[in-house]
Ligand SMILES: *[C@@H]1O[C@H](CO)[C@@H](O)[C@H](O)[C@H]1NC(C)=O
Ligand SMILES: *[C@@H]1O[C@H](CO)[C@@H](O)[C@H](O)[C@H]1NC(C)=O
Ligand SMILES: *[C@@H]1O[C@H](CO)[C@@H](O)[C@H](O)[C@H]1NC(C)=O
């Protein structure tokens with residue numbers, strides 16, 4: 001029996017080797033590697049496009065390791081992203097004078113550039129063996145692609161938009177597939193034979209150890225940070241008058257260990273603040289909740305406004321920290337989505353801060369975020385987003401809906417916009 005098996009195997013090996021050398025002239029990949037691809041793609045949510053793309057991928061070497069299969073899947077996603085970006089650019093170019101189209105395209109362009117950045121970081125992280133980071137970054141890349149799709153959904157009245165949405169759909173499948181493979185690699189090791197289809201907590205599957213542990217045990221905002229610059233209401237003694245000016249003064253692409261600490265003196269700062277991607281490790285130090293207040297009133301009731309852009313403070317640069325201040329959006333209970341704080345900052349830490357709004361107060365949009373000893377107030381979906389966020393010792397305050405208080409309207413605390421197994425979850429409150 002075992003002799004027969006051995007012979008069969010020998011025969012199979014021989015057969016594949018033979019057909020491989022023939023096939024090499026016809027196809028890019030020999031059949032035995034097709035079976036490696038097949039096995040790897042079984043760990044994804046969309047095996048068919050996975051196999052098709054990888055079989056035709058020019059970046060896959062003849063004898064690929066599982067890591068090379070993953071890298072090739074990422075490069076499929078990356079290439080398709082570039083096509084998606086140019087389609088969105090075409091939408092922008094062809095929609096002069098149409099505010100809705102222009103806004104949707106502009107958001108797509110911005111957010112797909114983040115997707116591009118995060119995919120590049122994923123590639124880099126994988127080569128350095130940082131699989132947890134790589135998974136987090138790829139998840140953000142997928143989130144941004146989905147956001148672009150969501151923005152276009154509101155302006156789907158031309159052939160080009162319809163085509164672009166269909167294309168983004170396939171792009172998201174590729175991105176999701178690369179993520180699933182990374183999850184399989186992380187959970188089961190580098191032998192594709194041991195990989196299994198994606199599972200979630202709903203299947204009773206809990207991953208061993210998580211990338212967030214370090215974030216939590218790291219505590220919060222370190223004590224004794226020395227301010228690099230100061231913001232004050234009267235602009236005296238060389239301090240900046242607005243928070244944004246101080247942010248602009250932070251160096252671009254500072255090295256990982258360098259923080260830029262902004263002391264924001266007591267006062268109400270009515271402004272829209274953006275911390276862009278290159279401004280890493282920016283720290284906002286206020287003089288206390290309710291004392292240092294950054295406030296605005298942008299909301300989706302305004303022409304051309306989106307939930308994303310409505311944020312009073314929006315942070316994209318990684319490693320952001322804040323302590324001792326209030327973020328507010330005062331658009332009011334009848335203004336629909338009006339974000340006080342939006343964050344895409346990876347490994348960000350927010351401590352002793354207050355978030356005040358009604359609908360969509362805190363937009364924990366993507367990546368890994370810790371909120372500690374914070375106070376979050378709203379009435380509808382007011383903590384939402386795709387980030388893997390941990391809320392430690394936070395007070396979550398539900399304000400009644402003031403418009404029809406007698407009608408028993410519900411107050412939804414959280415909203416997770418996408419129900420896909422490959423997104424990290426908005427984590428429940430944790431007591432420390
Ligand atoms: C833009 O969107 C708004 C709100 O959805 C709608 O009322 C308006 O008609 C749209 N404008 C165009 C030019 O499509
Ligand atoms: C990502 O990498 C590609 C290929 O190296 C490069 O062309 C592109 O500019 C990079 N994008 C970003 C946002 O860094
Ligand atoms: C976009 O609009 C077209 C035409 O109305 C429709 O067929 C298609 O399903 C829409 N796409 C999405 C993703 O909603």
Ligand SMILES: *[C@@H]1O[C@H](CO)[C@@H](O)[C@H](O)[C@H]1NC(C)=O
Nearest residue numbers: 158159160161162163166167
């Ligand atoms: C929209 O795109 C889908 C998918 O490509 C296609 O099947 C459909 O016919 C398109 N609809 C319109 C109205 O262009």
Ligand SMILES: CC(=O)N[C@H]1CO[C@H](CO)[C@@H](O)[C@@H]1O
Nearest residue numbers: 020030032033036062063064
């Ligand atoms: C992992 C694996 O099966 N790799 C195969 C890919 O194709 C080459 C060339 O036919 C084989 O030598 C490898 O064993």
